[in-house]
Amino acid sequence: MATDNDVEGVAALRASMVRELRDQGAIQSELVAAAFTAVPRHLFTPGEPLKVAYATDNAPIVKRDDNGLTLSSVSAPHLQATMLEAAEIKPGMRVCEVGSGGYNAALLAELVGDGGHVTTVDIDPDIVERARTLLNEAGYHHVNVLQADAEEGVPNAAPFDRIIVTAGSWDIPPAWIDQLAHDGRIVVPLRLKGTTRWIAFDRDSEGGLVSRSYGLCVFVPFQGSGSHTERNVTIDNGVVLRLDDENLKEDAEALRRALHLPRIERWSGAAFDMPDELMLFLLTNDPNMAMLHADQEAIDHGLLARPPLKGVPALISGDSFAYRAARPNDDMGSGYESGVYAHGPSAEDLAARYVELLRQWADKYHRRGAASIQYIPKPATPPAPSSGVITKRHGTVVVTWP
Ligand SMILES: C[S@@+](CC[C@H](N)C(=O)[O-])C[C@H]1O[C@@H](n2cnc3c(N)ncnc32)[C@H](O)[C@@H]1O
Known part of the structure; x- marks a missing residue:
């Protein structure tokens, strides 16, 4: 069995994770495969057995609240790969990650390369400290790690070609749309009617967003001023x-x-x-x-x-x-x-x-991706109420079945 110091054993575990992610259809491109091959995931999950660190569906928990609710985790490779593929990140891009575990930021750094830039922001100072330390130890000194409530985005580092949100958000704060480049994309786990779907949104021609792809997922809740609890x-x-x-x-x-x-x-x-x-x-x-x-x-x-x-x-x-x-x-x-x-x-x-x-x-x-999901930010007039129209704080989600 491989140990942390067994370089070849760890590389073999990583290669096998990448193979599995390809077989599952989570990794589809060579760029994403190369990123997962390059970043030593176990360095971002200290204390976890290597097998757990490299399991494709495992999200090691980093922090819980007093009631045992998970506040922070290192997301599962399967979900990370799926969302990174949906984001279509290219070398040279400026990317903002909302919610920091270190590992996904390192993957993003690999994807954007030396010509790009990654900012990762987390509301929790402990998580920020942890991510900063682990990224430095793994050699990703150039990732910008910030502590802030991402409801306001990161205005100083904007505009972003991609915004990747890694906490379950009930809404899309105006700052994210404002800080998105003209042809940018937001991939966000959006809470809709008691369930969460990651949705890859592009801008539409009317100042809103329209989905390119989506999938069911589970994420820790978005905290801070944008937090929301279902009844x-x-x-x-x-x-x-x-x-x-x-x-x-x-x-x-x-x-x-x-x-x-x-x-x-x-x-x-x-x-x-x-x-x-x-x-x-x-x-x-x-x-x-x-x-x-x-x-x-x-x-x-x-x-x-x-x-x-x-x-x-x-x-x-x-x-x-x-x-x-x-x-x-x-x-x-x-x-x-x-x-x-x-x-x-x-x-x-x-x-x-x-x-x-x-x-x-x-x-x-009866097929994947049959729905079209639109986000119409305020003050635009939302469509008349109907079952696919979901009212949010900053706008309206409209799910249609063309
Ligand atoms: C699933 S974890 C992030 C995992 C990470 N992206 C990784 O590398 O796998 C979600 C994080 O979102 C953070 N978070 C929740 N609400 C936030 C907010 N309003 N602003 C910034 N970060 C927030 C939590 O503190 C938590 O650390």
């Missing part, structure tokens, strides 16, 4: 609705009663796969969708079936709710059929509406 409504022990829409009214007590009524199940006859893409479609095609979460105990007690364990879109009415299900079905390409479980007096109506959405997605949008 968590407890329905029963271990059963929570995460609401990100002030207009969506819920009656927790009526939903609790519904939960204890026998559930109905209805099946769509449509294939179930790509749950992340389907999730975005469901959340943005009915105003009464929210994320339903249940813990293992609630599932073991039979209160809910398995899908809410990782969170699932639920259609809510005053006293009833419905959520997505899947069952094995060899007639479907994916081997699974989508369906719905519904509870409460209006279970039948909700199930019918849900099944219709499942069929619509399977008929028309």
Whole structure:
């Protein structure tokens, strides 16, 4: 087994990580492959076993708050590679990274090369100190490491060809758009309706942003003046609705009663796969969708079936709710059929509406990247309210399904 001082062993681990990331489709370009090959990731994860440092899906935790919530981590290589590919960083670019772990900044430094410039900014002085020390030790002295609330961006180092945000942001602060070069790109994990998607945004012709690509992800929360907490409504022990829409009214007590009524199940006859893409479609095609979460105990007690364990879109009415299900079905390409479980007096109506959405997605949008996501900053007039229009503090997100 390789040790930290075993140069060849560590290089072999790194090469195997790069191979795996290529196989997974996370690394697609030679430039990104070269960056991952060059930067010794283990130098940015001191104290972690080498195998853990080089695991493609592992994000070692750097800091937690008093309640155990993760405040900072070194992101997983799979996600870093995916976002760097989406950013299409070229030699010579000026890049700003929001959220510092050191490793991703070193990858960025490799990508922009000697002619480029990397600024990384973190709100937490401990994280800044750590990133600065590790970057220096690894030889990346030229990365500019700053402590600030990135809600205001980094005006002194702007404009940026790329802004890469590595914390889950609920909104896009005006400073990021102002500090972006004319043909720049922002890659940001944006929180939408209780879920987070990294979105690669380019400028559109009207002063806003339009998505080029996106994908589901999980990130530590954005802190400081731009922080935001979704409403968590407890329905029963271990059963929570995460609401990100002030207009969506819920009656927790009526939903609790519904939960204890026998559930109905209805099946769509449509294939179930790509749950992340389907999730975005469901959340943005009915105003009464929210994320339903249940813990293992609630599932073991039979209160809910398995899908809410990782969170699932639920259609809510005053006293009833419905959520997505899947069952094995060899007639479907994916081997699974989508369906719905519904509870409460209006279970039948909700199930019918849900099944219709499942069929619509399977008929028309059953592919990756089918949605177009636009960000319209204030003061531009937002479009009329509809299920794909999500109001934020500084602007509006509009998700359409062309
Ligand atoms: C996932 S970590 C960053 C990982 C890092 N990019 C890496 O190399 O993998 C997210 C970081 O965002 C920082 N952060 C959260 N809110 C911030 C804010 N408002 N301004 C700047 N940094 C912030 C946190 O302190 C945390 O260290």
